[in-house]
Every structure is written in C-alpha cells, then in structure tokens.
Amino acid sequence: MIPKSHPRYESLLLREKMVEASKEGILADSALIAHGRGEAFDYLLGERTTFPAKRAMYATVASMLLANNPVISVNGNTTALAIDDIIKLAEVLDAKIEINLFYRTDERVEKIAEMYKERGWENILGTNDDELKYIKNIENPRASASKTGIYNADVVLVPLEDGDRAEILSKTGKTIIAIDLNPLSRTAIKSDITIVDNVVRAIPFMCKIAEDLKEQDKEFLVNIKNDFDNKDNLKESLEQFKVKG
Numbered sequence: 001m002i003p004k005s006h007p008r009y010e011s012l013l014l015r016e017k018m019v020e021a022s023k024e025g026i027l028a029d030s031a032l033i034a035h036g037r038g039e040a041f042d043y044l045l046g047e048r049t050t051f052p053a054k055r056a057m058y059a060t061v062a063s064m065l066l067a068n069n070p071v072i073s074v075n076g077n078t079t080a081l082a083i084d085d086i087i088k089l090a091e092v093l094d095a096k097i098e099i100n101l102f103y104r105t106d107e108r109v110e111k112i113a114e115m116y117k118e119r120g121w122e123n124i125l126g127t128n129d130d131e132l133k134y135i136k137n138i139e140n141p142r143a144s145a146s147k148t149g150i151y152n153a154d155v156v157l158v159p160l161e162d163g164d165r166a167e168i169l170s171k172t173g174k175t176i177i178a179i180d181l182n183p184l185s186r187t188a189i190k191s192d193i194t195i196v197d198n199v200v201r202a203i204p205f206m207c208k209i210a211e212d213l214k215e216q217d218k219e220f221l222v223n224i225k226n227d228f229d230n231k232d233n234l235k236e237s238l239e240q241f242k243v244k245g
Contacts, residue, residue, distance in 0.1 A: 010047070011039060011042070011043075011047060014035075014039075014081060014200060015035070015039070017080055017081065018031065018032055018035050018077070018080055018081070019032070020080075021076065021079075021080035024111070025107065025108065025111055026076045026079065026080055026108065026111055026112060026115070027076040027077065027080065028076060028101070028102070028103035028108070029103070030103070031076055031077050034077060034160070035077060037182075038160070038181045038182075038198070041181035041182050041241075042181050042198050044241045044242070045181065045196070045197075045240060045241055046240075046242060047198070049197050049198075049201045049202070049205060050196070050197070050237065050240040051236075052196065052233050052234075052236040052237040052240065053195050053196050053197040053202065053237065054205070055228065055233060056193055056194060056195040056196070056228070056230075056233055056237075057195055057197075057202060057205055057206050057209055058209055058213070058224055058228075059193050059224055059225055059227075059228035060157065060177045060193050060195060060206060061093070061206055061209045061210045061213050062213060062221040062222075062224040062225045063155050063175055063177065063193065063225050064093045064095060064155050064157065064177075064210075065093060065210070065213060065214055065221055066155075066218065066221050066222065066225065067095075067153075067154050067155035067175070068154050069096070069149075069152055069153045069154055069155075070093060070094075070095040070096070070153065070154070070155045070156075070157070071095060071096045071097070071098050071125075071149045071150050071153040071155070071156050071157070072086060072089065072090055072095050072096070072097050072098070072156075072157045072159075073098055073100045073150060073156055073157065073158045073159070074086060074097055074098070074099055074100070074112070074159070075099070075100060075101050075102070075112075075159075075160060076101065076108065076112060077160050078159045078160055078199055079112050079115060079116075081199055081200050082159075082199050082200050082203045082204075083115060083116065083119065084119065085200075085203040085204045085207060086203055087116065087119055087120075087121050088207050089203055089206055089207050089210065090121070092207055092210040092211060092214065093210055093214075095157075096123070096125055096148070096149050096153075097116065097121060097124055097125065098124075098125035098126040098145070098146050098149040098150050099112050099113060099124060099125070099126035099127060100126055100142055100144070100145070100150065101141060101142070102140060102141060102142050103141070104141035104142075104144070106128050109126070109127055109128055110127070110128065113127045125146035125148065125149040125150075126144070126145070126146050126149065126150075130146050130147075130149075131146065131147045131148075132144045132145065132146060132147070133145055133146075133147050133151045135150075135151065135165075135168065135169070135172070136168075137168050138164065138165055138168050139164075140164075142165045143165075150169075153174055154173075154174060154175065155174065155175040155177065156169060156174055156175070156176055156177065157177045157179075158176060158177065158178055158179075158187075158191070159178070159179040159199045159202075159203075160179065160180070160199065163185060163186025163187040163189075163190055164186075166178055166186070166187045166190045166191050167186070167190035170190060170191065170192055175192045175193070176190075176191045176192050176193075177191060177192065177193040177194075177195070178191035178193070178194045178195065179194075179195045179197060179199050179202050179203075180194055180195070180196065181196060181197065181198060182196075183196045183234045183237045183238045183241075184238070188234060189234070191230065192230060193228065193230055194230055194233070194234055194237075196234070196237040196240075
C-alpha cells in the first residue's frame, strides 16, 4: 500500500500498474526496463508537462485533425498505462488504433486486443486476423502494418516508439509523432513532432486540446502545424531538464 503522502506517489502507482500488466502477459520481458528508463527521464524533468511539450501537443492535434487517415500506434506499455485516454483521444480525433509490437507474439496481440474490446473499441487494427502488409527496410516484427491503418496512414502517433521505425515511416512521407521523455533519442530526433512528456500526462492533455481545436477552421489548424519546428522545440525541451550537482 503506497501512502498518498509519498512525494512520488503517482510515479509509484504507474510502476505498480506496469508490474500487474507484466504478470498478465501484456508486456514483453524488457518492458519494465523501458519503463524504468522513461521514469528516470521524467524524474529529471520534474514529472511535469513543460511548455515545449504543450506546444508539440497542439501541433500533434492539429496535424491529426487535418489528416485523412490518422492512426494511433499502441504497444503493451502504452496500453497498460493509458488505454482509456487513448480510446478517448481516438474518438475525439476520429483516429484509428493499431497494435504494433517489437516483441510480437500471437498471445500478446490477442490479450491487448481484448483489453480494447472490453472497453468498447471493437475495430482494433493490427490483430492476428487483420490484413497485414509489411513496410520495407524495417527488419523486425514492427514492420507489419494494417492495410487500412498504419500502412496507408498519413499521420501516425507512435508513443514509446523505437527509432528505426520512426525514421523509416517518416521517410515514406507520413507525419510521425512521438511521445518520448528522452529528447536526445533517435526516435525524438527522427520524428516530425516529438512530445517530450510522460504518456500518462500527454494523452489526457491532448484530449482537452482536441475538444477545442476540432471547433476551429482548417486555416487555424494549418497555421499551428506549419509554425511548429521540431528541432527548435527539442532544443527547448532539453533545456527543461534540471540536473543539480
């Protein structure tokens, strides 16, 4: 039992949620390592959502509202941490949700798909029954992509992404948006828009932004998208990390 008075109460709750998801077979064996790495960066960030992160979120929502086929790519970690908010964001943005796993097994795919279906999201893409195609030059199981989802998407939100896929997807002409607590990662640098924030803060905040921006005209959204510079925003994001000696 974690006391609410603990200074890192929320972070420890997330850790427990990941442990439970691992026991249930939702996560890959290395998932807790990946989460711990992100947790360390979040600690250095002050476990807060910064202004550069918010700027990137506005650019993200604008891009997805302007898209013809926006897709949210999910894995075990993002599902365990933020499934309800992911579904809400997809509903507001009229986006698709697709399962995409680096350590892909039929069992994990089925368990993750069932979690979405239990919450009323029936059309989950990337399942074992889906029509999957394969993206060239990605030499791991993440090369698989739903024909009606990521394969033909024009904008893809890829929380907790691996850098090689982010880079290759971007080269295919898709707008790739990452949520990554490490502004120096290959994923952060190779994506078109990078939100340097914890996914559990970023997704709910984008839901609020989407409710507002979906009422705006196309020109307003285009201006938000065009005014965003990922390189400059990453530089400003890096400056938000406070390391005291």
